Amino acid sequence: MGEELQLSDLQLGLLRILWDREEATALEVHTVLVEQDRGLAPTTVSTMLSRLEKKGTITHRTEGRQFIYRALVREVDVRRSMLSRVTDYFFGGDVSALVSHLVEGRDVDPDDIARLQQLLAERSGGAEEHDDA
Amino acid sequence: MGEELQLSDLQLGLLRILWDREEATALEVHTVLVEQDRGLAPTTVSTMLSRLEKKGTITHRTEGRQFIYRALVREVDVRRSMLSRVTDYFFGGDVSALVSHLVEGRDVDPDDIARLQQLLAERSGGAEEHDDA
DNA sequence: ACCCATGAACGACAAGCGTAGTACTACAGG
DNA sequence: CCTGTAGTACTACGCTTGTCGTTCATGGGT
Incomplete structure (x- = not known):
């Protein structure tokens, strides 16, 4: 069932935004990040989003000239996966x-x-x- | 007090060995890794150990021509730190x-x-x- | 039809990881 | 004293992440 998915803080941050609002454009994501004191250039966000998509974690549809991103993994699964890593390692499950x-x-x-x-x-x-x- | 230390699987593996046996030479660590089906070249292990030391996570003393490594961080602290990251993120503590x-x-x-x-x-x-x- | 603004695509770069080969040093045996 | 060997130091390389700048395409307004 589970693929080993290991996400960094920023990646998690992006995912979080997508989880919270179901869908979001790159700009929207960037805006939220900025509001969270996570000041990044819009291009940076786009790059990250693209890379996340290349890994199959998220996807997008095109509306006009904008990309609307959506998570492909569920929060609960990521949560479980990341938690498992730590718990298995330190507590043997x-x-x-x-x-x-x-x-x-x-x-x-x-x-x-x-x-x-x-x-x-x-x-x-x-x-x-x-x-x- | 709490420095944000984020360790990878391999780094954790090395630390684990040092935690288990208090002290270990590079060769010893390598041997254990091999026994754990983690087949790495001895030089790889040394490199990792050096880098870990550069980051201040471990240290070593010299005995003859061998390096005897020892962890500088306690398992309980790393455990707590890594767990906190996940729990804080997903469950807000x-x-x-x-x-x-x-x-x-x-x-x-x-x-x-x-x-x-x-x-x-x-x-x-x-x-x-x-x-x- | 043309130009501009908007936003994606591409390329770049530094740092860190995983991986390892090669170089160098220093002690030990003859 | 010379050399072999053990074991660290140095260097390297490909990959991912974080970070952008720059280029390119395209649709909308004049």
């Missing part, structure tokens, strides 16, 4: 080790803890899993 | 959202769920610190 790390290290609100407990309770009690072994 | 994602997506064993509940219970009940290396 052991989710509890990961959460343990999170809870230990950074400050986690008691609220968060509570919410997590809630979440897990739902998971184990509410939804019936019929997975064996 | 919301740990419960992250865990939610994890629990929803890949199949998490009931065992894991139980362990997590245990973990959280400890966390919210008695604040016990147990050292992690």
Whole structure:
């Protein structure tokens, strides 16, 4: 199923914009980037977009003389893929080790803890899993 | 405090070896890599090690004509840093959202769920610190 | 029909990574 | 003292990323 897709910060930034608004022209993307204090030349944005397209991450349709870009990968998949890389590497896929790390290290609100407990309770009690072994 | 350190897979692999054995010569590192099906020329390993050192991630002392490398960054810090990047980006630092994602997506064993509940219970009940290396 | 503005296409360049061959140095054995 | 060998240093090369400048095409206004 999953191709190993590894994205840089900027690439992620571009994707994010496309995810947020479904579609966007190069100019639009550039504008958003600028608003995010990410000052880049419009051509830079175009170049990045092109390269992303060449890799099959996004695509575009032409409307008039403008390109309207659209993401081809879903955020949830990228999220999963990138997270997997880190978790697999550092925790060998052991989710509890990961959460343990999170809870230990950074400050986690008691609220968060509570919410997590809630979440897990739902998971184990509410939804019936019929997975064996 | 936190420098943004972004490591590639190979760099992580090298670091891992140094973390595991505290210290290692270039040759030793190479050997381990080979055992891990990561077949690289010894010179390649040396080059990578040098570059890592230039970036301040590792260091070495000289024993005879050999270099004995040692990591300058702790695994826990790199772990945290790399994980933060992903979690901050995708979940805005919301740990419960992250865990939610994890629990929803890949199949998490009931065992894991139980362990997590245990973990959280400890966390919210008695604040016990147990050292992690 | 012509010129300009708008935006894409192309080319460029520096830095960093992965990869490795070759050069050099220094210690050890004869 | 000379040489072989081990092991680092140097150099190189192709690829990707971030960053643009410049060129080119085209459609719209006068």
